[in-house]
Amino acid sequence: MGGGGGWVAAAMFPDEVWEYVFSFVEGDVERNAISLVCRGWHRIERRCRRRIFVGNCYAVSPQTVLRRFPEVRAVTIKGKPHFADFNLVPSDWGGGASVWVEALAEACPQLEELRLKRMVVTDDCLELIGRSFRNFKVLSLTSCEGFSTAGLASVANNCRNLRELDLQENVIEDNCSNWLSHFPESFTSLISLNIACLDGDVNLFLLERLVSRCSNLKTLRLNHSVPLDRLVSILLKAPQLIDLGTGRFSADSRPELLAKLESSFAGCRNLKSLSGFYEAVPAYLPTIFSVCDGLSSLNLSYATIQSAELTKLITRCKNLQRLWVMDLIEDTGLEAVASSCKLLRELRVFPFDPYGAEHVSLTERGLVSVSAGCPMLRSVLYFCQQMTNAALIMVAMNSPNLTCFRLCIMEPHTPDYLTSQPLDAGFSAIVESCKELRRLSLSGHLTDRVFKSIGTHADQVKMLSVAFAGDTDAGLHYILSGCKSLKKLEIRDCPFGDKALLANAAKLETMRSLWMSSCYVSLGACRLLAQRMPRLNVEVIDEQRGGQLASRPDDCRVEKLYIYRTVAGRRSDMPACVWTL
Amino acid sequence: MSAETAKSSTESDVSGLDYEETELKLGLPGSSRIAGSELERKRGFSETVDLKLGGSGGCNLDYLTAESSDTRSSGAGKLPANKAQVVGWPPVRSFRKNALKSCTYVKVAVDGAPYLRKVDIEMYGGYQQLLNALKEMFSCFTIRNSPNNNERRLVDPLNGTEYVPTYEDKDGDWMLVGDVPWKMFVASCKRLRLMKSSEAVNLAPRAPQID
Numbered sequence: 001m002g003g004g005g006g007w008v009a010a011a012m013f014p015d016e017v018w019e020y021v022f023s024f025v026e027g028d029v030e031r032n033a034i035s036l037v038c039r040g041w042h043r044i045e046r047r048c049r050r051r052i053f054v055g056n057c058y059a060v061s062p063q064t065v066l067r068r069f070p071e072v073r074a075v076t077i078k079g080k081p082h083f084a085d086f087n088l089v090p091s092d093w094g095g096g097a098s099v100w101v102e103a104l105a106e107a108c109p110q111l112e113e114l115r116l117k118r119m120v121v122t123d124d125c126l127e128l129i130g131r132s133f134r135n136f137k138v139l140s141l142t143s144c145e146g147f148s149t150a151g152l153a154s155v156a157n158n159c160r161n162l163r164e165l166d167l168q169e170n171v172i173e174d175n176c177s178n179w180l181s182h183f184p185e186s187f188t189s190l191i192s193l194n195i196a197c198l199d200g201d202v203n204l205f206l207l208e209r210l211v212s213r214c215s216n217l218k219t220l221r222l223n224h225s226v227p228l229d230r231l232v233s234i235l236l237k238a239p240q241l242i243d244l245g246t247g248r249f250s251a252d253s254r255p256e257l258l259a260k261l262e263s264s265f266a267g268c269r270n271l272k273s274l275s276g277f278y279e280a281v282p283a284y285l286p287t288i289f290s291v292c293d294g295l296s297s298l299n300l301s302y303a304t305i306q307s308a309e310l311t312k313l314i315t316r317c318k319n320l321q322r323l324w325v326m327d328l329i330e331d332t333g334l335e336a337v338a339s340s341c342k343l344l345r346e347l348r349v350f351p352f353d354p355y356g357a358e359h360v361s362l363t364e365r366g367l368v369s370v371s372a373g374c375p376m377l378r379s380v381l382y383f384c385q386q387m388t389n390a391a392l393i394m395v396a397m398n399s400p401n402l403t404c405f406r407l408c409i410m411e412p413h414t415p416d417y418l419t420s421q422p423l424d425a426g427f428s429a430i431v432e433s434c435k436e437l438r439r440l441s442l443s444g445h446l447t448d449r450v451f452k453s454i455g456t457h458a459d460q461v462k463m464l465s466v467a468f469a470g471d472t473d474a475g476l477h478y479i480l481s482g483c484k485s486l487k488k489l490e491i492r493d494c495p496f497g498d499k500a501l502l503a504n505a506a507k508l509e510t511m512r513s514l515w516m517s518s519c520y521v522s523l524g525a526c527r528l529l530a531q532r533m534p535r536l537n538v539e540v541i542d543e544q545r546g547g548q549l550a551s552r553p554d555d556c557r558v559e560k561l562y563i564y565r566t567v568a569g570r571r572s573d574m575p576a577c578v579w580t581l
Numbered sequence: 582m583s584a585e586t587a588k589s590s591t592e593s594d595v596s597g598l599d600y601e602e603t604e605l606k607l608g609l610p611g612s613s614r615i616a617g618s619e620l621e622r623k624r625g626f627s628e629t630v631d632l633k634l635g636g637s638g639g640c641n642l643d644y645l646t647a648e649s650s651d652t653r654s655s656g657a658g659k660l661p662a663n664k665a666q667v668v669g670w671p672p673v674r675s676f677r678k679n680a681l682k683s684c685t686y687v688k689v690a691v692d693g694a695p696y697l698r699k700v701d702i703e704m705y706g707g708y709q710q711l712l713n714a715l716k717e718m719f720s721c722f723t724i725r726n727s728p729n730n731n732e733r734r735l736v737d738p739l740n741g742t743e744y745v746p747t748y749e750d751k752d753g754d755w756m757l758v759g760d761v762p763w764k765m766f767v768a769s770c771k772r773l774r775l776m777k778s779s780e781a782v783n784l785a786p787r788a789p790q791i792d
Contacts (some may be wrong), residue, residue, distance in 0.1 A: 086669030143676075169676040197676065224680075250751055278680070281751050302680055304768045352681075353764040354671045383671060410671045467670065492669075 019048040028053050047071055054078065055487075055512050057095060057119065058537065061568040062103030073112045074138070075104065079119035081515045081562055082465075083490055085143060088517055088560070090543050092575040095119045097144075099573075105132035113138035120144070123151035130158025140166040148173035149198070156182035164192040164219075174200035181206050185213070192219035196245050196276065201225040212237045221245025224278040229257055235264035244268070246276030249303070253283050261287040275299035275324075282309040292316035296343075299324040301350045307333040307361075315340040321376075322346040327362040327383060334366030338373025347374075348381040354410060364391035371398040379404040386417045387444055392426025396433035405430055406441035412468035412493070415445040422446055428453035431461075438485075441465035451475040455482025463488040473500040480504035490515040498525035505533050513564035521561055524554025529563070530581035537566050538581045539574075549579040681768070689715065691744065691775040702770055707763050712746065715775070734778060743778040757781070 022045055025031060035045045051074040052065060066072070079095025097119040104111050111133045121144045129136060136159045141147075153176050155165070180203055183190075190210070195202065202225050211217060217238050222231070226247025235241070251257055261284065265271075271291045280303035295317045300310060301324040310325065311333040317323075320341040327349050329337075337344065347370055349362065364387045371377055377399045387409050395402075415422055423444040431437060431454050440461050442450070446469035454464070455478035462485050469475070476496035479489065481504055489511065497520035508514055508529075523540065530538040540549060541560035570580040689698045698718050705711040716735060735744045746758035750769040758766070758773070 083669065085674045086672045087675065088669045143674075169674065171676075252753060279751070283752060301677075304681070304765070350677065351671060351673060354673050354678075355666060383673075408671050412667070412670065467672075493667075 015044050015047075018044045022048055026051065050074060052076070056564050056566075057097075057100065058568060058571050059512070059564060059566045062100045064567065066103055066107040070107065071110070072108055073110060074115075075100075075111065075113070076115040076117075077119065078117045081490065081513065082118075082488070083492065083515055083517070084118055088492065090541060090575065090577050093541070093578060094571065094573050094575070096573060097121045097125050101125045101128050105129075109133060110135065112136060113140075115140040115142075116144055117142040118144065120146040121151075122146050123148055123154070126151035127154040127158075130154045133159075135161055137161055138164040138166075140164065140168070141170050142166075142168040143170065145171040149176040149179040149200075152176070153179035153182040156180065156187075157184075160184070160187060161189055162187075163189055165190070166192060166194045167197050168194065170197050172198060174198070177201060178203050178206065180210055183210055188213050188215065190214040191216050192243075193217065194219065194221040194245065196221040196223050198223040198225075204230050208234060208237060215240070217241065219243040221275060222247040224248050224276075227251065228261060228284065232257070232260045232264045235268055239264075239267045240270060241268055242270050243273040243297075244271060244275070245299075246274070247278065249277045249280035249284055251281075251284065258284065258287060262290065266290040269294075271295065273297035273299075277303040280305055282306075285309060285313050288313070289316055293318060295320055297322040301326055301348065304328065304352065311336045317341060319343055324348040324350070326350050326352045327360050328352050329366075330361040331363055331366040331369070332361070334362070335369040335373075338369040342374060343376055344370065344374040345376050346379040347377065349383055350381075351383040351410065354383070360385065364388055367391065368394050368398075371395040378402060381406045381408075383408045383410060385410055386414065387423060387426070388416045388418050389421060389423055389426035389429075390416075390418070392423065393429040396426075396429035400433045401436060402430070402434040403436050404439040405434065405437060406439065406465070407443055408441065409443040412443075413445045414443075422450070424450040424453070428457075431457040435460065437461055439463045442469055443467060444469075447471050448475040448478065451478035455479050458482070459484050461485060464490075466491045466494055468493045470494045470496060473497050476500035477503060480507045486510075487512045489513075491517070491519060493518040495520055498522050501525055502528060505529055505536075508536055508563055509533065509565050511565065513562065515560075515562050516558075517560040519561075521558045522554060523549070523552055523556040523558055526558055526561065526581050527554065535565055535567065536563055537570055538563050540579045540581060541577055542579070543577045687748075687770055687772045689718070689773040689775070692777045692780070700773070702767050702773075708759050708766075711758075715746065715773075735775060744775040745778045745781040746773060747776045747781060748773050 018041065022031070022034060025034060028051075031045060031049055035042045046068050048071060049069045050072060052069055052072050054060065054065065054075070054077045057077050057079045077097070077100055079097070080089055080093060083089060084093070095118060097116055101114075104114070105128050109132060112135050114129065114136075115138070121141060126147055129139065139155060139159070139162070147170075149172060152165075152172075155162070156179060177200060191214075193210075193214075202223060204226065207222075207226070208230070211220065211234055218241060220234070220238060220241055220243070222234075222245055224247055226234075228247070228249065228251045231246055235244075265288050268291060271294060274288065274291070274295060274297070277300055280300075282305055285305070292313070293316070296319055298314065298317055298320055299322075300314075303310070304326070306328055307330040310329045314320070314323065314325070314329075314333070315336050318340060321343050323337065323341065323344060323346070325333075325348070329349070334349075337347075349366070352360070362384055364384065367380070367382050367384070368391050371380075371394065378401060380395075380399075380402065381404075384407075387407065392407075416426070424447055427442060427446065427450045431440070437458060438460055440454070440458065440463070442465065448471045451470060451474070454461070458464070461483055464479065464483065464486060466479075466489075473496055475494065476491070477500035479486070480500060486507075491514075494516075496516065501521060502525055526538050526540055530536065539562040540558050541562060542549070542558070544559070574580065687700060687702055689700055700711075700714060700718070702711060705714060712735070735746065736742070737744070747755050748758050748766070748770045749755050749772050751771060755774070761769070
């Protein structure tokens with residue numbers, strides 16, 4: 001298709017017909033493919049694209065995006081690298097949302113949805129959102145910072161058609177405790193409200209009034225300040241909820257509260273998802289027994305409850321598809337999950353005490369049980385203290401359909417504890433067996449050999465996380481010269497250096513980004529890379545030494561390196577500790 | 582770009598980059614092992630730090646966060662006793678870490694004493710430190726280990742009265758301090774009470790697990 005030949009696609013039908021056809025195609029990859037067919041389709045497609053995903057806010061300028069897609073209604077943007085979640089990225093690194101919100105405010109008054117992840121969002125941004133978009137419906141902020149409850153107040157005040165306010169794991173300054181009062185009395189459109197990450201007290205009276213008048217509310221996730229007795233009245237006002245995040249799930253043992261809570265849960269016949277359970281006590285867990293059968297998602301990862309009580313609850317949830325829990329569940333608990341939750345698709349086990357030296361009775365056995373007992377298992381996040389190749393091989397055999405496998409053995413360099421061998425064989429089995437694996441995180445003692453397997457077999461892996469692994473540059477070379485679908489690579493504390501990076505420079509342009517910290521990359525190699533690859537931003541991050549990068553010699557080791565492809569050139573908002581070469 | 586081209590250009594463009602050090606091969610850099618041989622000893626971080634990229638450069642390498650300088654012997658999967666914490670590892674989000682950290686100031690009452698004190702139990706690394714702190718706080722006490730060495734009691738030397746440290750947990754039950762793992766204790770302790778051991782008979786200890 002294209003310029004030559006007799007058939008010009010666009011001329012066959014009026015534009016509106018093609019637009020209508022294209023409206024059935026929603027995925028980014030497919031829309032991008034449509035736009036490459038011919039100039040006509042490119043022109044038509046861009047005018048009717050409604051949803052945009054910007055995986056790296058510095059890969060393209062807002063003006064470029066909005067010039068091409070003037071009719072956009074829903075925008076998702078991601079900012080900081082993933083390792084910012086673990087304090088590896090300086091707090092002033094960047095990821096500011098203002099430049100995007102300002103551009104949107106000017107060019108897209110029809111914007112309805114904005115989703116931001118790992119970005120710096122100010123109260124001014126929030127106010128601008130409120131003032132600029134008449135039909136604004138969805139605001140979702142995940143792992144963002146820089147704003148306060150005063151900013152939320154302005155959203156509440158201005159966004160008269162808001163359907164969804166979703167705040168996930170943000171750091172929010174609390175300077176306006178009555179921000180909920182800014183939702184006018186006439187405001188009833190809310191379908192989804194997630195305030196679980198709010199640190200301070202929420203005005204309970206206002207919250208209940210809001211819940212009362214928003215009869216379409218389907219998702220409600222409260223923060224820890226909402227006590228159990230108020231949860232009762234909230235549930236009585238919103239029995240239609242599908243997704244509930246409780247507040248504090250503890251109280252003194254009071255029979256009448258137990259009874260009321262049990263009865264209010266029983267009234268929620270549509271509950272599919274439960275989360276929250278902050279400071280949970282076992283005494284109140286039975287109050288949710290009546291809804292267990294209908295649950296497809298259960299997040300107990302903040303509930304510091306011992307295995308026996310956790311197990312009693314989870315084994316009642318026969319239709320569970322997603323389970324998030326702490327390692328307090330222990331192997332025995334996971335064995336029970338494997339017997340009871342046959343529809344389980346996603347398991348996440350978080351560490352109760354990441355830094356403690358105490359032995360927790362959660363080992364590789366729990367993971368193997370679940371993989372053996374749950375044929376639908378697709379996604380695993382597992383923190384543990386020990387692992388064996390045999391266990392990983394069993395997981396690979398039991399769960400060949402895994403799409404996401406993230407294993408974190410908490411002590412770096414931990415080998416197979418039975419054989420003392422590296423865990424190369426185990427992880428190799430995983431990538432060889434799980435042909436649809438899209439995300440992989442490694443841990444434990446690993447040599448270059450595992451990277452050879454990964455490079456060869458992990459054809460679908462888009463995101464790979466590597467820490468404290470490998471021996472030489474060969475490891476990195478195997479990854480970069482293989483891994484056909486690789487888009488995001490993040491590496492820390494590995495002996496990888498210049499050779500592999502320079503040998504595979506072209507690969508970097510096919511990826512969204514590469515993060516390397518505490519590795520062996522030299523400044524000289526970075527300079528060379530930047531010189532050869534003008535469409536990459538090579539950012540060197542150096543917090544400790546200060547002073548000018550330009551004067552440093554080539555053999556100086558780079559502390560942190562972030563490389564990403566971009567059509568926007570070097571960014572202008574870098575702090576002192578970041579240099580783009 | 583082939584590996585060969587890259588090698589030659591790095592040699593000429595980047596002075597001081599020692600080719601042999603960075604040659605792709607399996608095996609510890611700087612060693613004369615044959616490629617592909619078994620790696621018998623895992624290289625500890627103190628060794629990796631010594632890897633030279635050639636030239637001085639005057640760069641300090643102390644940003645590499647502290648790891649145990651002992652080479653881990655094969656077979657040992659146990660945690661070293663004094664593990665220095667590595668930044669951002671294990672990869673648990675700060676949000677989660679903070680959420681699990683609740684207010685850990687608890688009141689401490691002593692039977693027969695007219696005053697209460699408050700302690701931040703999270704400040705202490707374990708039961709022994711907590712008991713030492715209590716001893717300091719109510720300065721009349723000394724610590725006596727009971728015969729089975731798993732319980733610790735505080736003794737008022739003036740009258741020989743023994744006090745047993747107890748605590749009220751989230752469920753409202755009174756327990757002996759030391760019954761549960763330390764971290765679980767920190768998460769569930771609501772207040773402490775130094776109970777006269779004569780009154781503590783109802784608190785039958787389960788297998789005490791004080792380190």
